[in-house]
Amino acid sequence: MRPLVAIAAMVLSVSALPVKASPSPQQVEIAAGSFTLHAQLFKPDGDGPFPAVIALHGCGGLTGHPEQVLPRYRDWAERFVRDGKAVLLPDSYGSRGLGPQCRVKERRLSARRDRVAIALARQWLMQQAWVARDRISLIGWANGASALLWAVRPQNVSHSKEPDFRAAVAFYPDCRVSAGLGWSARVPTLLLIGAKDDVSSPPACRQMVDGARGRSALARIVVYPGAYHDFDRVNLPLHATAENSDVGVPEQGHVGSDPEARADSQKQVNDWLAR
Numbered sequence: 001m002r003p004l005v006a007i008a009a010m011v012l013s014v015s016a017l018p019v020k021a022s023p024s025p026q027q028v029e030i031a032a033g034s035f036t037l038h039a040q041l042f043k044p045d046g047d048g049p050f051p052a053v054i055a056l057h058g059c060g061g062l063t064g065h066p067e068q069v070l071p072r073y074r075d076w077a078e079r080f081v082r083d084g085k086a087v088l089l090p091d092s093y094g095s096r097g098l099g100p101q102c103r104v105k106e107r108r109l110s111a112r113r114d115r116v117a118i119a120l121a122r123q124w125l126m127q128q129a130w131v132a133r134d135r136i137s138l139i140g141w142a143n144g145a146s147a148l149l150w151a152v153r154p155q156n157v158s159h160s161k162e163p164d165f166r167a168a169v170a171f172y173p174d175c176r177v178s179a180g181l182g183w184s185a186r187v188p189t190l191l192l193i194g195a196k197d198d199v200s201s202p203p204a205c206r207q208m209v210d211g212a213r214g215r216s217a218l219a220r221i222v223v224y225p226g227a228y229h230d231f232d233r234v235n236l237p238l239h240a241t242a243e244n245s246d247v248g249v250p251e252q253g254h255v256g257s258d259p260e261a262r263a264d265s266q267k268q269v270n271d272w273l274a275r
Contacts, residue, residue, distance in 0.1 A: 025068055025077070028088065030124045037120045038095045040069050042077040042087040048130030051166070052086040053137050053273070054121045056144025059102040060248030062091040072233050076139070083270065088125060090117040092144075100248040101143070118151045126162055134163040137273050142200070142229070145173030145191075149208075154186045169269050172200045172229055179208035184216035190272045191220070192265050194227025199241075199253035222268060224261035231258035232265050 025040035040062070044050055057073060064070045069077065069089060077087040093101060095117070118138070125131045140148035150156065152168050168189040175183075175191075191209060193202050202223055209221040229250070230236060238256025241249045249255060 025074075025089075027068075028124065030120045032116075032120055035116070036095065037117055038091045039121060039124075040089045040091070042081050042089075043130070044081050044084055044086065046130075048086075049132040050084060050086045050130060051135035051137070051273070052088065052125050052131050053080055053139055054118060054125070055087055055089045056118070056138070056140035056147055057089065057092065058140075058142035058144050059250070060100045061093045061098075062089055063094060064248075072141070072230075075234060076232075079266065085273070086125075086131065088121050090121045092117045092147075102249055103247050103251045118147065122165075135166050136163070137166045138168040139171075139269070140169075140173070141171040141232075142173065145170035146175075146178075149173055149175070149178050149183060149185075149189075152185045152187050152189055154184060157186055167273055167275055169272055171232060171265070172197055173205065174200045175205035175208045176201050179204045179211065182211065183208050184212040185219050186217050188218040188272070188275060189220075190222070190268065192222050192224070192232075192268060194224045194229065194231045194258065194261060196226060196254070197229045199229040199250045199255070222265075224258060224264070227258040227261040228254045228256050230255040231261040233257050233262075 025042050028039040028041050030037040030039060055073060055077065057070075060070070062069060062073065067074070073089055077089065080087045093099065122136060125136055126133055138148050138151065140146075148168055148170050152165065158164070165187045168185070168187055170189065170191045172193045173191070191205055193200060193205050195202055206221055206223065209219050212219045224231060228238060234257060236255065236257040238254060240254050242252055
């Protein structure tokens with residue numbers, strides 16, 4: 001066979017190989033009295049038991065049109081599944097008939113008080129035979145990260161005999177309230193934020209973490225020089241949010257990807273949850 005023909009045959013052979021499709025989320029309904037929490041589940045194939053992650057969306061909500069899960073959360077969920085972890089994404093807003101809350105002046109759901117979704121998600125995972133019950137962790141972004149900070153405080157410890165969360169990761173939360181209230185954590189907590197984040201407050205987050213030393217479980221902060229809010233998103237050009245009317249983004253500040261910070265955060269999260 002001539003060299004060029006052989007190369008062409010190899011290309012056709014490679015092109016014909018089946019491409020593994022991205023996992024599709026499974027709708028989960030968790031009922032508690034008159035309230036039903038809607039959630040999306042990404043799960044590895046097999047019987048487990050798998051480590052699990054409860055992932056908390058930001059003020060823009062979990063879903064879009066027509067996506068069941070917005071690309072930013074799907075990207076992380078698929079990454080966790082490839083690493084052998086199950087991911088449960090509660091829809092805190094959609095479950096209550098609410099749309100995006102980023103530009104709502106008086107939010108009907110306070111981040112620091114929305115522990116119902118976290119508690120129900122954890123309870124549901126605890127009941128699944130394929131879950132490693134002692135390896136359930138929390139991860140959250142922006143508003144969801146703020147809810148996470150409240151959920152891991154010692155004051156909110158469960159008095160049941162079930163294992164507590166294994167670890168927690170908070171992407172660019174608003175730390176201003178927690179910093180002023182003497183925050184501490186009962187589980188190892190990692191905070192990731194950009195130094196130029198003008199939506200959240202990097203100085204308040206550093207003050208919060210520094211203030212917890214000596215009276216908290218391990219808490220660590222990584223501040224990425226030059227990175228802005230939403231730095232871990234894929235291919236999001238840096239822009240001022242006030243330049244558009246998208247209700248799914250903060251009203252003030254800048255958002256945008258930072259490839260170096262994104263890549264490092266992926267490693268940081270992987271190492272932290274593997275503890």
